[in-house]
Amino acid sequence: MLRFANLTKSYLTGTTEVQALKGVSAHIEQGSTVALCGPSGSGKSTLLNICGLLDPDYQGELYLGGELVPANAQALTSIRREKIGFIFQRYNLIPVMSAFENIEYPLLMLGISKAERYERVARMIDAVGLGKFAKQRPDRLSGGQQQRVAIARALVKEPRLVIADEPTANLDTPTAHLVIDLMRDLGREVGSTFIIATHDHRMTDRCDRVIELSDGHLTEQTKPALQLAWG
């Protein structure tokens, strides 16, 4: 589904050039949930940004759905709009919009008809268990509820790829488990591939695969212990 080869990325910090990624390659299967782990500065945010087509400034090759990702900014925006969903650590909901409107936003950008929009948003908001909170603005929701809205927003357009950046970092354990299970279940239902940058073992334990980054190198690709135990 997603394949990258020899990804290299460097940037300047003052006058010093820092190599964030040093020739990273991997292949991620359609429908899998992949955790991207590593210490701070290991390059996981950089890799996540490149995989999410947020950062077009890199060397190497990136394939999405078997096609080489273009360099053109307009084309990248179009791909993100149609094929990629995002879940952020701090939820990044639009504060003036209700939960319903936040989830509706990506469908509005796709020009989907009102009737279909409303039907899909209603289905998705029920799926994340927030039907009662549809008219509430984000500031009236708890952190877990906000992240569930963010998950619904990312998945409502049924994207092929979901990029999640530390989605459970600000949540307590029961809420984190709820959010992780929700992401997995809805992701499977929709058929989306998840790439999740995380330090959270509660998250990595529930992923199909863990990719470890260290100092710009991809060091380990493992199946988590819990997955192995489930066999």
Add this chain to the structure above:
Amino acid sequence: MRWVHFAFLNVLRNGRRSFFTILVTAIAMTAILVSSGFALFTYHSLAEKAARDEGNLTITHPRFFTDEEDVPMQYGLSNFEHIRDELLVDDEVKAVLPRINLSGLVSNGEKTAIFLGLGVEASEFQVKGPFLNMLAGSPLSGVTSDDAVPEVVLAQGLAQSMKAKVGDNITLMATTTDGALNAFDFVVKGIYTTGVPDLDKRQLYIDLASAKSLINTEKVSSVAVYLFDLDKTTEKLASVAALDNTVAVTPWWQRAFYFQSVQALYNRIFGLLGVMMVLLVFFSISNTMSMTVTERTREIGTIAAMGCYRGEIIRNFLMEAGIIGIAGAIAGVVIAGIVTWALLVLGLEMPPPPGSSQGYPLTIEFSWPLALITSAILTLVCVLAALKATWQGCNKTITDALSYV
């Protein structure tokens, strides 16, 4: 409509800031409408006064306004009756009034002064309405007979100079068309003021027949054509000129020098005020939108990550600025309407303009076309100001915008 709804929500997001920006726009709108409304009222008043004083159209000898006469009535009109007859059958023509301009000396037997006289038909006072502010007596009656003493109406300054009261006799002396000196006795019928002290010192009215006798002529200086509708002047100009190609036809505005100078002055003053108001709105909106864009940098990054094109993001901000502009314009129209009404009710007066001794009512002419044009301009200015601010604010990369704190 959904995008407009979201833009509206964003305008309400920082209600206090939006309120003050709308208030600035409303104040600018009010200032423009009130000042322009005052200018419009002044223009219309002066236009009506000019057309009432001189006539909508003035028919003269072609050289009457351009050349100096060697002898009185050298460039006068004779045989104008056919023009008058043709004009009087036109439904749009209110009156056709011949006039004689003359000058000479006025004497009370003890003292002599220069006068500038107008020989008019008595009907001029009915046609023009209350154009003279009569201080005593009445306008010319139009009653003429061989044994009756002709009437004169004196301006206030001249009456004071002659120590003349209504009913007193004075003598007017003028040079005739053949160069002789002629003198007639007149009885003072009324005393008026024009509101212009310099004119009040010299001006008087006598009836046309007496003027003709005084300067010994059958000609008239000019023929004033009065229309029922001021706005028809341009249309009528060509048709009157076509009646006789040996005469010149001059519309009122070519002779309304005071109107022209006031209009030029007000256009400059209120034009500058308008530009300042527009700049005020521009910088106010620009500042507001800059703050808004900066505060929402992370949000911009989020929706850009979700696949919103830069143009769409800018469009959303422009909609917000447009809403602020429209709200400010509507509020400004309402405030200007209230000010217009309040001034009508209060009946405030402006001080006398330079060269005049009379004030005039402080009235605003509320113009819907002007309100619509100004609203459109101010809304456009709001959108342009927002475009500048948003364009600069949306320059960050998505990753920078998402990590903005």
